[in-house]
Amino acid sequence: MKILVCMKQVPQKDAPLKLNEAGTWIREDVSYEVNEPDAFALEEALRQKEKHGGEVVAITAGPARSQQVLREALAKGADRAIHLEDAGFVGLDALNVARALAAAIKDEQFDLIFTGLQSDDQGYAQTGVVLAELLGWPHATIIMQIERTGDGIRVKRELEAGFFQFVDMPLPAVLTIQSGINKLRYATLIGIKQAKNKPMRKVTMAEVQPALGPNLQKVERLHVPQKTRNTEFLEGAPAEIAKKLVDKLRNEARVL
């Protein structure tokens, strides 16, 4: 099976975020890492390849720094990588990112495309689904498990309230992968050394520009939430306190 894994570089989880001057996004000078669900998507792709053979290709869109996620993918065992390299990809909405990805792989024939369920920064959870639509392929989201069945696949989806759904799908297909479905491997030192020599195709903004349209979604302004926490001590006899508490829960918090 030939599998494409869409990966994104996002700010590190514990990185202190500062707004840029325009207040439209965060400042660039933070540490970055691989978007967590994408790491699980890559791991799943590598496991599928180990079972069924084939090829794993990692793709990302972003400035030069985002090449790090591709190197990491190559070090862990991806066969090659595609880098849509331009700082301009950072501000695109999900539709345009999907258009750019689709344009970059138009000459390839993949059996499966994996994305993480969503990104840890913007959290749209749309890119994979939109990409499937653009390609005219079926898709399934929040995937927990993938099995080959003859010429198709059977996937396990996570639903709400502890329910799961099993879906039989034809290939090719797009799957968005849930975090935590497998155990991530380490990049071995030999893998890291070999990654340097694996092919990495660069795609410029100009090459995919004709496929893009205007951004339909625009971030006007980001706000850092104000920390507000008021602790109020209720005083008096226990019965009195209980009465006051019920009153507050009912009339102020409106949870009763």
Next chain:
Amino acid sequence: MATVSATPKSKISGGSFLLENRSASDVFTPEDFTEQHQLIAQTAEDFAANEIVPNIEKMEHKDFSISRDLLKKAGELGLSSAEIPEVYGGMELDKVTASIIADHIAKYAGFATTWGGHTGIGTLPIVYFGSEEQKKKYLPRLASGEIVGAYALSEASSGSDALNCRARAELSADGKYYVLNGEKMWITNAGFADLFTVFAKIGGEKFTAFLVEKTFPGFSIGAEEHKMGIRGSSTCPLILNDCQAPVENVLGEIGKGHVIAFNILNVGRFKLGAMCVGGARVSLENAVQYAKQRKAFGKVIADFGLVREKIASMAALIFVGESLVYRTVGMMDDALSQIDKHAPGADKETRKAIEEYAVECSIIKVWGSEMIDYVVDETVQIYGGYGFVEEYPAERAYRDARINRIFEGTNEINRLIIAGFLLKRAASGQLPLMPAIKKLMDEVMSGASTEDFEGPLSEERKLVSSAKNLTLFAAGVASQKYMQSIQDQQEVMGAIADMVIEVYAMESATLRAQKIAEQSASSAMLPIAMTRVYLSQAMEKMESAARKVVAAAADGDTLRAQSAILRRLAKHDPINTIQLRQEISQKVIERGKYALN
């Protein structure tokens, strides 16, 4: 983080930092890590966090099956063979990589000691001195962690003076093997290692190294020592009772065991420094996390100035430690990159290239081990009573750190190496120390003005230059007084070593901060604050050490005249370190750990 790869530079001679002014572009810093370095750092970090840390309790209680298992896993990932050539199953990577791995593995001192004993002194003797057959036979299995290595030099009555060892070896009647007799002590990994580099004197005279497998007849292991710290590592004596080692297991040349004994500590010392930095980072993180949640007088103790002051000092020390370690290994890699690894005699060239930086490596060892002792001590202090009980990590870290000042050459021995090596190089003319001292003395007498610096950190670079002059002055005064016999004046040598150490630390931090500032002024704020804090305290140490030397070397009017010169050389305006530490601690507390941004 910038991903500028290190370009080969002209080779810098060891110890020359004392005499020459370096520019920021001359030093390698963590900001210069390549993409590959960063990926390897990530693997080492993840391995430590996911595999080592969850097993700490078991290893503390001497479940060494875990340690062996972890060595196997580390071996499979390639983390144990950065310094082993590819042809013998190793990764054959640079010393920066070796240090990065050591730095991140050091999250738990017990296993870091096990790993360091295996990959360093347990493996490197064969890498650098082994015959082709010995390398083929042992290195691939050491690289993969299939077998575990150890190093047996010390005895009950000989440590730093290893040549006084009592263990003996005699050639068997049929000439096929050596019969070894004696006892070795303090052997790291002894409880579960498979292969030991054992030193003994053939015929009671020729000091020689032997590769001894634990299955050889007459070889046995004594009981585990009950140690103050690093309890998660194995330390036992070896008993050699007519132990038979085949003649082909002689390592290196007969009678030349001292070359191996001294070199191996040399070529491994820099990683001990890297481990001290890694351990200190963990300790600071624990201290900060605790300070952020522990309340006193209605607020968290991280809000108190005296706690913040400690946090800032610890962070500044870690910054300096990183600067020292990576600058040094960067220089080594530049020198090593010029060696043809496949040419005959490459092992020797490699050893020589590393030995070139013996002073810098000793500095890293001494400075790093004293730095982590300070950090774990202040961590206990921040934890208060909880720092004194076993349920919290501060207590273990405090005990674990202490050994670093003792093993791999005590800090006293290393101080003598630092001052002695420089004076030896000066005497042989390799290092123009004496002309530099004379020039300085002439300048001082004529009252010539000091050098001017421009650009970022110009004040700090001026201070580094003053520190160098102060060191040269003290060394000059001492040499005049004691001449050749200065080697016997250990206290004077120690004080000079202290000054040399501080010069290297001050300069490494300053140049790194400058390098960061030249790339981006906004990301240099914290590095500059840390550098200024460190320089301020280092200058105080410098002055006090210089005063000690001068007072010992002169008296009367001479002493008064020299003290006046000393004061002039050390002159600098005080800076507001309270404010700087506030800024540093603010950021570190916000991040909950050591961080530069």
